[in-house]
Amino acid sequence: MWHKMLKLTFGLTLAALMSASTPMNDYAVRVQELSYQDTSSGGLMIHAAYHVKNPSTYKVTFELFHTIDDADPILLKAEKYPSGVESDGVFCDYELSATEVGKDNAFTFAITTTDPSYISEKKTIHYHPSGEKYLEVEEKHNHEPLDSGYYKEAYTLLHGYEISQDYFIFDNFEETVVEPVYKYFDIRRFRFSYYNSKGKTLKATCRFDFYDAFNLFPGFPIHEETMFRSIPLTIYADRDGYYHFAFASHLYYQPTTYQSSLICEEGYRETSLLYFPKRYADQLNDINCLINIDVDSFFDYNISATFSLKYEKKFFGHCTDSAYCIESEMDYGNNVKEHVVEVEL
Amino acid sequence: MILLLVAIWGLLLGGVSLVSSTVYHSIDHAFTSLNYALPDLWVVTDVEGELEAPLYDTYLVETTSIHHLSHNLKGVIDRYQIGFYYFDAETMEEVKGRYVSGVRLSLRAKVPFTSDYYKAMNYLITETNYAE
Numbered sequence: 001m002w003h004k005m006l007k008l009t010f011g012l013t014l015a016a017l018m019s020a021s022t023p024m025n026d027y028a029v030r031v032q033e034l035s036y037q038d039t040s041s042g043g044l045m046i047h048a049a050y051h052v053k054n055p056s057t058y059k060v061t062f063e064l065f066h067t068i069d070d071a072d073p074i075l076l077k078a079e080k081y082p083s084g085v086e087s088d089g090v091f092c093d094y095e096l097s098a099t100e101v102g103k104d105n106a107f108t109f110a111i112t113t114t115d116p117s118y119i120s121e122k123k124t125i126h127y128h129p130s131g132e133k134y135l136e137v138e139e140k141h142n143h144e145p146l147d148s149g150y151y152k153e154a155y156t157l158l159h160g161y162e163i164s165q166d167y168f169i170f171d172n173f174e175e176t177v178v179e180p181v182y183k184y185f186d187i188r189r190f191r192f193s194y195y196n197s198k199g200k201t202l203k204a205t206c207r208f209d210f211y212d213a214f215n216l217f218p219g220f221p222i223h224e225e226t227m228f229r230s231i232p233l234t235i236y237a238d239r240d241g242y243y244h245f246a247f248a249s250h251l252y253y254q255p256t257t258y259q260s261s262l263i264c265e266e267g268y269r270e271t272s273l274l275y276f277p278k279r280y281a282d283q284l285n286d287i288n289c290l291i292n293i294d295v296d297s298f299f300d301y302n303i304s305a306t307f308s309l310k311y312e313k314k315f316f317g318h319c320t321d322s323a324y325c326i327e328s329e330m331d332y333g334n335n336v337k338e339h340v341v342e343v344e345l
Numbered sequence: 346m347i348l349l350l351v352a353i354w355g356l357l358l359g360g361v362s363l364v365s366s367t368v369y370h371s372i373d374h375a376f377t378s379l380n381y382a383l384p385d386l387w388v389v390t391d392v393e394g395e396l397e398a399p400l401y402d403t404y405l406v407e408t409t410s411i412h413h414l415s416h417n418l419k420g421v422i423d424r425y426q427i428g429f430y431y432f433d434a435e436t437m438e439e440v441k442g443r444y445v446s447g448v449r450l451s452l453r454a455k456v457p458f459t460s461d462y463y464k465a466m467n468y469l470i471t472e473t474n475y476a477e
Contacts, residue, residue, distance in 0.1 A: 256385075256388060256402070278385055279385060316384065316387055316399055317384070319471070319473050322473060322475060323472065324387075324398060324470055324471065325470075325471060325473055326384055326470055327471050328380060328466055328469075329467050329469075330464070330465070330466060330467075331449055331451075331465040331467045332465070333465075334451075336449060337430070337439075338430040338449065338451060339429045340426050340428045340429075341407070341427050341429070343414070343424060343426070343427065345418060345419050345420075345423050345424060
């Protein structure tokens with residue numbers, strides 16, 4: 001069940017990362033302790049302790065969740081750390097009555113901060129009233145900016161003394177993606193590296209979503225969560241070991257209008273690119289897009305990269321802002337062998 | 346009596362002139378407004394390659410032009426002649442084939458009580474300074 005909760009709460013928006021400033025070195029926040037104790041009334045006292053240094057640098061939120069059996073997590077307590085207070089061993093206690101304790105209980109203490117480059121932590125303990133030994137699972141999620149345009153994310157799972165780690169480096173994900181001309185979008189432009197501490201290959205389900213503000217892409221389904229048009233993606237590795245995205249199946253486009261579709265309609269051609277309809281370059285020059293990666297690793301988690309898609313110029317249009325244009329002129333000559341069609345109305 | 350006949354003759358001439366002028370302008374408007382239809386008629390023959398230069402599809406140019414003119418001239422005249430001449434936009438030399446970078450369109454139509462309408466326009470697909 002805790003897997004499910006992680007998935008719910010673990011989404012990361014790369015756009016937020018990219019707008020972040022350099023992390024403050026003297027800023028720190030971490031979980032120190034998470035434990036429980038039987039109470040005299042038959043209930044349970046949950047005890048969490050955490051450490052905060054320089055809390056005013058970023059907003060910090062502490063949340064204590066309780067998951068009974070396979071139900072959805074219940075938020076027991078949430079605290080926003082008061083600005084300016086620095087402390088070691090701050091407590092967050094919560095008492096459950098005997099009726100609130102289930103057969104299989106999981107308590108998760110999560111820290112999230114607005115500092116996009118610092119560690120976010122979750123710690124989970126399991127409690128069984130039957131007296132089974134509890135299992136402690138600690139998840140750490142660390143993402144930090146590398147050099148300009150480079151970002152890395154690491155996911156760590158501590159399961160007893162065993163450590164598993166996923167490590168991603170996204171080296172050309174930008175907040176704004178600028179294509180040279182308005183014509184089509186090639187999703188294969190993105191690349192990333194992936195390492196797993198157990199040497200496992202990457203298993204993930206991915207999709208590309210984009211906001212269709214003018215309803216110009218009716219050939220693609222709308223994702224029920226984002227309400228964006230959605231195209232399933234697949235991942236492939238290139239010769240250098242980098243991973244890339246590609247559309248999971250062929251797309252189709254109408255060759256004269258450049259209308260795109262996931263379904264092959266009459267007169268459409270197969271393509272691996274997302275074509276943009278002609279004449280709408282002005283309307284489609286700032287498209288909100290999202291790449292979603294549901295990673296199936298030692299635990300399930302989600303990475304979501306948002307970006308804005310823009311174009312430097314139109315492919316075809318006015319001669320002042322397009323790569324190609326039409327020039328027209330009166331022709332006063334009459335000495336060409338033209339092909340003449342007589343039309344009767 | 347003579348004055349009356351002169352007045353009627355004048356009115357007839359004025360009416361004929363008005364009709365001729367209206368028909369002429371309708372034909373001219375139909376022809377010059379092809380300007381707005383032609384920018385959508387480009388295609389790229391090898392779309393999966395690099396950004397290849399767009400070209401006119403001659404079949405598309407002919408069908409679209411005839412459809413556009415017929416739609417706009419129905420009820421104005423009863424027939425017209427449209428001429429197509431295809432050329433390379435850089436060399437201006439004639440090109441035979443389906444995909445071209447230049448097209449010359451000419452329109453000829455009879456206008457009642459006056460000389461025929463005749464006009465020709467060249468449309469050239471050109472690479473701008475913005476192209477890579």
